[in-house]
Amino acid sequence: MYNNPLKDMRQEFLSLLEGAISKGYANAGLDPGDIENSIVPGRQGHGDLSSSVSFRIAKTLKLNPNDVANTLAGSMRSTKRFSKISVESAYINASFDRKLYAKKVITGVLRLGDKYGVGDAGKGRKVIVEFPSVNPNKPWHIGHLRNALLGDAISNIMESNSFRVEREDYIDDLGLQIAVSLWGYKNVDSNPDTKFDTWLGQQYVIVNKRMENSDVKREVEELLKRIEISGTPESMENRKLAEKCVRAQYQTAYNYNIWHDTLVWESDIIRERMLDRAVGILKERDMVHVPIAGKYRDCLVLKLEGAGRDEDEENAKVIIRSNGVPTYIAKDFAFHLWKIGMIPDQFNYSVFGEEQAEGRVLYSTSEKGKMIKGHGDADIAVNIIGAAQSQQQSILKYMIKGASNSKKEVIHLSYGEVDVEGGSLSGRTGGWIGEQKSYTADSLLSESVSRVKGIMKEKGHGGEERIAKEVALSAIKFEFLKVSPEKKIVFSWDKALDFSGNSGPYCMYTYARASKIVEKERRMKLEEKDLDYISDGIDYDLIKAIGSVPEAVEKAANEYRPTVIADTLLDISMLFSKFYETMPVLKAEKERRVRLAITYSVKQSVGNMLKILGITPLETI
């Protein structure tokens, strides 16, 4: 069911080492972890796996590391999986038996197909991934897009490790920003002349300026109060406006092949009185208090580490304001307790909007829907959220830790903001609008598609819309996902529209070329004698790279880093290009069958990994 060739080899090497060490150097006092960590992939010409344990042993026992290595290598029992174990500069280098290893990798891919790479680390556990949670009064800009792409990729990665995944989007339909938009909608303009979210976002910038007028400000604040009370006409108008905007935002999401399972509305958290329960828990655990004097008089304030003197502190954290209105973090806290099952699911759900791809259904919390089992109550809650909110998130984590005694995990996957040259993408001041093109996810996609069409034309390909779109998506997604999340990105159109080099289209091209070769072979077969025609060159390097795919998938999940997938994908793609250049497949005679099998394995691995990154592999581009 699962296959992890490299991990198996690593484990076998580990047990060989352990055996030898327990025979000769049991007194060195090594942890099994030390030995495991000493194993690294072999460098060029130094075998396939290497261990540096001898240094460690030599150190504690005051011996010569090279002697230790030789003794260890000498006393390791021989196995058929390793063809050679040698010592070089005190490193113990193990070479795989090429034929055996190649067979294991290739037959694994042939057998598992689309499931090659899948691991079982998350079996029986559920994870909720929250992304991108854009305020419902503006379009997704490229910063939100980064969030969404990360969230989508993380979700796929977790699924590839057999976790049950619920993809969630939190809609913050309360608060000042939406009150401003609603006020504008009622008093300034309600006739959109373009896509609704874009129009509303532009209007928000204009109305925001009017807030400098104190009469307007007062009216908006009045409106805000009414919105926050469930059941008022204003709250219903507000929800309607927000839903209209969210529907427009989801057109963007669908265009990017991004989908969710659940939409959770902040106003529903209030209506369902989940907040009361959450605050109740804080009170039970004695984590909050109400100062009787000072700056925070009559507020419900969180007791931070320096408990007892919060009322003197400048930066105490308010949970409920003196006027009784909860702050954002209060609602987020309640939401998170729901995510990890500390507050039972009492939402009603209804189906939201048009159907998503592949018949997936998007449920939305709502007043009128019905109870549906299966939402919330996860073992791990992953929150994809901008680095600017790290401090807030650590307070949130502190609250959850204090309120819960379960082993459930809340992960804050923080990513660096996306800036544009000389500015930020502020929603309030309209930084996202740009000078000529807006920095929205929509315009990035349409610009990229027309760029791809141009390239296709140059190369004499048809320029089909569907293909151009998927290639453009591959470029955009790969570009964002190959950089570590914590790094900030400075966006420029030149860079964004340059698809050369380490790019999504390069990987797509690999997939298409491999597909072309393999397309006429209905059934891949591999016989024992075919293995003789694997050389010690690029063909074997390719096999090794393919063999490392399952480990990459596992690592990506452990570290919540899609980069690991992107790197492996590039690795295989680059090796395949070299292979393609130097080792003919269809024209080969004796080697034809192995090379076909290798090519098929490339296609399968690359395809599987592209899908994990949210990219659709195409056989023709």
Next chain:
RNA sequence: GGGCAUGUGGCGCAACUUGGACAGCGCAUCGGGCUUCGGACCCGAGGGUUGCGGGUUCAAAUCCCGUCAUGCCCGCCA
């Protein structure tokens, strides 16, 4: 003032979490490959005191201390 993140050839990044053999890749530059299975490709060359200074270690881009630079956060906003 406190906190978080980042700093790697001209540019964009990888390797840092778990210290291991010569710091990888792409762009740009220069020089090659008559498009044989798809040239959105491949091969070669030049280009690095991994911000700086200490320390730990057989071994440091990686760990520790200090320091500098840049960005962000620190509201009864969300």
